[in-house]
Amino acid sequence: MNPAMRSLWAAVALLLAWRLDELAEACSCSPVHPQQAFCNADIVIRAKVVGKKEVNAGNDIYGNPIKRIQYDIKQIKMFKGPDQGIEIIFTAPSSAVCGVSLEPNGKKEYLITGKGEGNKKMHVTLCDFIEPWDSVTATQKKSLSQRYEMGCECKITRCPSIPCSINAPNECLWTDWVVEKSITGRQASHYACIKRSDGSCAWYRGEAPPKKEFLEIEDP
Template sequence: MNNLVLTLLLLHLVGLREVVRGCSCFPTHPQQSFCQADFAMKAVILKRTDVNTAIDFTDFGFNNIKYDIQVLKLFKGPKMNLDAVYTGSNSAACGIHLINGTEYFLSGYLDLKGFLHVSLCGFVQRWEDLSSTQKRGVEWNYKNGCNCKITRCASIPCGSTFAECLWSDYQTLAVFRHFACVEKSDGSCAWFRGIA
């Protein structure tokens, strides 16, 4: 009887370990993702390859997908090792599916071995789907607003500080697609609406 209980408990814990591995991301404004990323670029996807070995210590045994890319424009990041990005093999591993021959805005992190990684938690989007404000943001406004803090506000009224832009649930899509938080000449921060 004790062995049965112990076995069931062990199986339950192994199952919980698998659940904990699932991808979970807190919604962020594209500018936050841009500012926190190690790299940001416009690139075209050339080829997808399944990679069966762990690339870095964050993979936890998940297989990876390697996408060979051609960088069309580098907005931030290293000027070397720009021939491929890696992602998890499925959405549970925060992996994303990219389409060969398609231009994307890619942002993500650089691992300890110098590999570029993209995930569901970062800002990755087909270039043609970016609003004109987002395109202007990745080219200029987002970088110049990295000193500003974007704070998500779940209910109104929200308090804010001098160097902060508030982002409420009521304005999620509009702020996401059409605004950048920019630093003004006095050091304060405010939402700037770009071209719609």
């Protein structure tokens, strides 16, 4: 192979290696129902973001500084979490590594789920459920106070394509994707998967708490 061809192939190999590294670093998340996000999270709050800055989070194994974005927040309500309120949220510096972008002007309210870091701090990624409060449905808002927690022992199984089914009584089949081609469809927006008195789980719709009859095996 002549020198020109060797140089060309070297350049192609370098480009491919760079692209593979880029893909390996890209953020990838499996869709989750809002109830799953609530149950998986350490902390669930309603808050405004009032400040933003880049901070140093130590060094990697090569001695290079690790950067994070720090959001200073004003917590409005805590739905799940420690007795102490949250004052600071950390996230990665870019969406490629699952960093979350929030408006720091103190005007927009958010529903935020994430992991606790102690001392009034938490960490969030693009895989957490984070929505402008105005986009959260009335049913979802009501479910944050009690109903989602009632279903944390249930399993919500996503149906990516037909056919699909559940394998155990404690599962609810999430069909928004196949029915509406959306992960923010009817079940995500208006339903919770609730555990009933016999240990089975079923979808429940409504803003009021589930009736005693539903918990004692009434069809949803």
